[in-house]
């Protein structure tokens with residue numbers, strides 16, 4: 001059974017479709033990247049999953065249970081982390097998590113042990129100071145601990161890395177990978193390199209519609225039909241020029257580097273033979289994988 005399923009979900013504001021016939025599903029213990037530019041409809045979709053906004057049409061199921069607008073029953077399956085989580089700054093992280101545990105009706109001893117376990121998981125077990133002095137990265141890690149407090153089978157993170165510096169981002173990405181052992185993660189983002197680093201599956205959202213989805217391998221495979229791009233780097237500019245002169249679909253990308261546009265798969269051995277025959281010493285020969293950023297830019301341009 002899928003952990004999350006959206007079937008033909010639609011939402012308009014003032015007659016303008018913002019989410020348009022959206023369908024996708026997320027398998028348990030995977031990380032699903034929900035990708036889109038600003039205004040693509042990511043937050044609107046998340047709000048509908050959380051039952052905070054009514055869908056005009058379609059169906060949403062969380063852990064096999066149908067989401068109903070205004071009722072929060074299905075939210076017992078969900079942990080939620082926003083882009084900038086808010087806390088009581090005068091508390092320490094341990095005090096804050098224990099309070100959350102008590103609000104969730106945990107016994108005091110359970111709230112204490114669960115808080116300690118999660119603070120260790122997010123690397124805040126030594127942080128015994130008030131939250132108000134925390135960096136954004138530390139707050140995000142605490143938000144992650146809070147979201148995992150009830151052992152939810154689904155963790156939804158709305159742009160969890162957008163406000164962080166590269167180190168903070170890396171920490172949150174690593175935490176999401178760790179969280180995958182205990183839950184299923186859906187995270188929205190416009191940072192495609194984050195998706196490449198940790199996601200099993202992803203969906204590209206554009207103007208409220210999914211323009212491509214699947215495993216990262218499937219998403220990349222669609223482009224590979226055009227054949228690989230190759231980069232060949234030489235030790236001298238003269239060698240690079242000699243090589244480039246042999247190909248019409250070639251251009252220099254640096255003083256001594258040549259890029260060959262989409263090549264037939266069969267052409268690659270011939271190129272290698274030619275390099276050996278002409279005794280052109282090669283510093284680097286690489287098939288370029290398109291980045292998700294390249295793919296997304298292409299799709300959005302149409």
Ligand SMILES: Nc1ncnc2c1ncn2[C@@H]1O[C@H](COP(=O)(O)OP(=O)(O)OP(=O)(O)O)[C@@H](O)[C@H]1O
Pocket residue numbers: 013014018036037038039040041042043044045
């Ligand atoms: N309550 C509302 N009333 C009218 N329009 C809205 C409302 N909520 C969102 N919108 C519009 O719907 C579109 C999608 O917004 P949404 O917040 O879902 O996008 P997003 O993908 O999360 O973008 P961002 O990364 O900027 O948060 C935007 O054009 C936004 O202005």
